Amino acid sequence: xxxxxxKILERINAYAExxxxxxxxxxxxxxVQLEKLRPVMEEIAAEQGATLEDVFILYxxxxxxxxxxxxxxxxxxxxDINDGFDGGSPLLFR
Numbered sequence: 001x002x003x004x005x006x007k008i009l010e011r012i013n014a015y016a017e018x019x020x021x022x023x024x025x026x027x028x029x030x031x032v033q034l035e036k037l038r039p040v041m042e043e044i045a046a047e048q049g050a051t052l053e054d055v056f057i058l059y060x061x062x063x064x065x066x067x068x069x070x071x072x073x074x075x076x077x078x079x080d081i082n083d084g085f086d087g088g089s090p091l092l093f094r
Contacts, residue, residue, distance in 0.1 A: 009062040009063065015040040
């Protein structure tokens, strides 16, 4: 992820924290969540000379990339813990 992309992701996520607040993303449709993010995405699109759709796709890609990186860090951390077990039951990660 480039520095520019990281800044875009951080900007959208910071905006999301303000407008989405404490909602449970599992209970609110993705389309409703994205509609609330529309203003910041339109702002970024105008700055980048891109379409709203391009920014949306970029955001979804960056969010997926960040999620995978976080998942891998957790998996690596659990592996380090598991390596320390001497015959005990290891922690499992799927």
